[in-house]
Amino acid sequence: MKADSGRPVGKKNVYKKESQLSLVWKRFLKNKTAVVGLVVLICLILIALSADLIRDYNRDCIFQNPKERLQGPSSAHWFGTDMFGRDLFARVIFGARNSLSIGFSAITLALCIGSVIGSVAGYYGGRIDNVLMRAMDIVLAIPDLLLAIILVAVLGASAGNLVLALAIAEVPRTARVVRSTVMSLRDSEYVEAAIACGTRDKRIIFKHILPNAIGPIIVQSTLGLANAILNVAFLSFIGLGVPSPAPEWGTILSENRQYMRNSPYLMYFPGIAIIISVLSLNLIGDGLRDAVDPKLKN
Secondary structure, rough: EEEEOOOOOOOOOOOOOOHHHHHHHHHHHHHHHHHHHHHHHHHHHHHHHHHHOOHHHHHHHHHOOHHHHOOOOOOOOOOEEEOOEEHHHHHHHHHHHHHHHHHHHHHHHHHHHHHHHHHHHHHHOOOHHHHHHHHHHHHHOOOHHHHHHHHHHHOOOHHHHHHHHHHHHHHHHHHHHHHHHHHHHHOOOHHHHHHHHHOHHHHHHHHHHHHHHHHHHHHHHHHHHHHHHHHHHHHHHOOOOOOOOOOOOHHHHHHHHHOOOOOOOHHHHHHHHHHHHHHHHHHHHHHHHHHHHHHHHH
């Protein structure tokens, strides 16, 4: 039997509710500059991952060939060669692998530690919140770059220590973002329902609260990644980052700064790589911030 409208009786219209993630993604795609930043970042990541297919690491990036030192950009050497005759293009693209991998690793570690600290502080509040946040305030009182310099100087210059130092410097910011978001969600109806059902606190935090706080966390991580790449370059520039001859953008700048007057291309290409990567991440972060909370958009 059919109703007067012609639709079968006993069947209800099913409306598929659009997920929050889908809504954020659609808002993000409307931001053209953010999309450009995402495309640029993806290109940088693809170049870094396929560097071995583009240039040979040992022959072009590490091997010293004094006969070809300080040659300008040409068809043989797209970005020219450095003071040791190494192909600058090869060093820049392999340097992208080191810079991005260290930055991503540091932010991932900071995200894991900061999310735990922030969620525990925000969910329980009271004395636990005071103790954890005062500890974060102590770390925040030290400029993140200075803290990273101290830690790397104590632990020694290596990629692993650099990741650890940058992660520790970024943890307080991530913890504060997570704490504020958790505090705004802990009194939600679904959290109260989970508590009434006897759900463990650990499950409530990681199953119900943190997934709904993922937006601000991703925004903070994206902006933190841009800052981490800058700090990696700076620490490598002063000799506390990736040890030479391994390529890293800051290391390349440091090695060639004495030749910048006669061979400025040695500074241009790694410097442009840093600018492009940081700018793309900032554009993505701004786009995500507006997509997560459109009210913040000017």
